[in-house]
Amino acid sequence: MIFKSVPLTKEDLSGIDNIIFDFGGVLFDIDYDAPVRAFSALGGKGFEAIYAQSGQTQLFDKLETGNISSQDFYTEVRTALGVNHSNEVLEEAWHTILLDIPKERVDLIYKLKSQFKTYVFSNTNAIHVAEFEKIVDRAMGIEYFKAAFEKVHYSNVLGFKKPYPESFTKYCQLEGLEPAKTLFIDDSLQHVEGAEKAGLLAYHIDVTKMDVRAVFQALLD
Incomplete structure (x- = not known):
């Protein structure tokens, strides 16, 4: 079952033991369109054609x-965009997607741990991991985050x-979870649909319309 942009109730969560959270867009604030702007500013042509939230080319896979x-x-x-910038310049443009992580969201995860086992499943890459873990560490300490x-x-x-x-x-x-007893939360609809097809309860957060913190709080109420 998929829930879209509606508060989850205690009845909806009946039988749920585990919650898997997406990272970027749910726990960590990101700007999906920022890399398109950044690479365009570097003279790169057509970055939006190979990169998008709803689907990416084989390169990003x-x-x-x-x-x-x-x-x-x-x-x-460099080949796809027809540019000749250094790795460092391209990395800076690639990192523009990463914004910040509100500590209060993770604080709420700690409260949820009294009721559910909590997990993270993130589509990401080694380049971004190195950078966003620094941001997380500055915001709250990387160990505090991971211990949630x-x-x-x-x-x-x-x-x-995701989204397969x-x-x-x-x-x-891998984690010994029963899909039927597991809730998956993500801001990308295609990921939520993939989870639902695998037998998980799935919840789509539209971050343009919903307060992520309020969604987390509703899981406790």
């Missing part, structure tokens, strides 16, 4: 499953990513 090195990623970006969850899993380490239903099946098998 390889990056987010750990199947391409950072060096090779930058080389392919049973496990924090990054797709580039797992070798599989089989990825959610693998995740649940």
Whole structure:
């Protein structure tokens, strides 16, 4: 079952033992469109054609499953966009997607831990992990963040990513979770749909209309 932009009730959560959270967009604030603007400012043509929240090209699939090195990623970006900037310049543009993490969201996860086992499943890459973990560390301490969850899993380490239903099946098998007793929360609809197909209860947060903190609080009420 998929819930979209409506508060979850205690009845909805009956039988739910586990909650898997998306990272970027749910726990960590991001700006999906910022890299398009940044690469365009560098003279890159057509970055939006190979990158989007709703779907990305094989290049980003390889990056987010750990199947391409950072060096090779930058080389392919230079070729695709017709630019000749250094890795450092491209990295700065790529990092513009990353904003900040409100500590109060993680504080609420600690409260949820008294009722549910909590997890993270993030589509990400080694380049971004190195940067956003610094941001998390400055905001609250990386250990405080990770201790809020049973496990924090990054797709580039797992070798599989959302939105494929089989990825959610693998995740649940990895952590010993029953899909029917697991809630998945994400701001990307295609990810939520993939989770639902794998048998999880799935909740779509429209971050343009909803307060993420209020959604978390509703899970406690």
